[in-house]
Amino acid sequence: MPAAEPQVTLVQHTERPDEVIAAAARLCYAADTEGLFEGAAQDAHDLVARLARMGHHSPLEHASFTFYLEGVSRALTHQLVRHRIASYSQRSQRYVAHDSFDYVVPPELAGRTVQVNGRAVDAVEYFEETMALIAERYAALNDALGRTGESSNQDARYVLPNACETKIFVTMNARELLHFFAERLCRRAQWEIRRVADMMLARVRPVAPATFQDAGPKCVRLGHCPEGKLTCGRYVEMIRIYRVADRETSP
C-alpha cells in the first residue's frame, strides 16, 4: 500500500486548438468567409486574447482536452466532479476490489505528532497504520460478504477512506477548463486539487498558448481578488506566477 503521487497525462486534445477557436470567433464577424481558417499564429493569439477580455467565451467551447489523472485521492475527485460541464470516467470501487489500495498522504502531516496513550507518535506513521488497518478491515468485510466481486466490493468499500488512491479520465472544453483553473488554482482551494490543476495547466499551455495565456486563479483573470476578508493577499505573486505576459517581461 504505497503512498501515491499525482500524475497527469494529457491524453488527447482538439487539433490546433487556438486556430479552431480563432476560426469560430472570426466566423461570428465574417461577412466574407473566404480565408476563415487562415491567419498567422499571432493573429489567432491576439484574437483569442481579445475574446477573453470581451467575455465572448462561447468559441472556447470548440476545443476539448482529455486528461488521465492517477495517484489522486477520492477527496480530490469528489471536488473535481463538482465541475459539471465535463465528462468523467473513474475506476470503480464496485467492479475493482481494493484490498491493497494506495493512498494519498497530506504533506501537512509531515513533522507532526499524534498523542497515543501519552506517547508522541509520528503523524505520518499513524496515518499509514490507519490505512493498513482499514485495508485489513476491508478485506475481512469483503470475505464476510462472500467475496463475490461487484456485490461484495460495493458494501465492503464503505470503510475505504477519502485518502484512497483513484484514477479518472476527465474531458473539459477550454471554457470550462479556464473556469476550473480560476476556481481550483485559487489559494483557497485545497492543496491537492491545486497541485493537479497546476499540472493540467502545464500540459495544456504548450498546445494552446493563446487560449491559456491568462489562465490562472480567478484573481488573475478578474484583475482583483473577489474573496473579500478571505483573500490570501498574494494577488501580485499570483499574477507573476500565472500570467504569461508578465512572466515573460519579469526579470
Ligand SMILES: Cc1cc2nc3c(=O)[nH]c(=O)nc-3n(C[C@H](O)[C@H](O)[C@H](O)COP(=O)(O)OP(=O)(O)OC[C@H]3O[C@@H](n4cnc5c(N)ncnc54)[C@H](O)[C@@H]3O)c2cc1C
Ligand atoms: C475553494 C472552494 C471551496 C468550496 N467549498 C464548497 C463547500 O463547502 N461545499 C460545497 O458544496 N461546495 C464547495 N465548493 C464547490 C463549489 O461550490 C462548486 O460546486 C464547484 O467549484 C464547481 O463550480 P461551479 O458550480 O462554478 O461550476 P461548474 O459545474 O464547473 O460549471 C461552470 C459554470 O456553468 C454554469 N452552470 C453549471 N451548471 C449550472 C446550473 N445547473 N445552473 C446554472 N448555471 C450552471 C455556472 O455559471 C458555473 O459557474 C467549493 C469550491 C471551491 C473552489
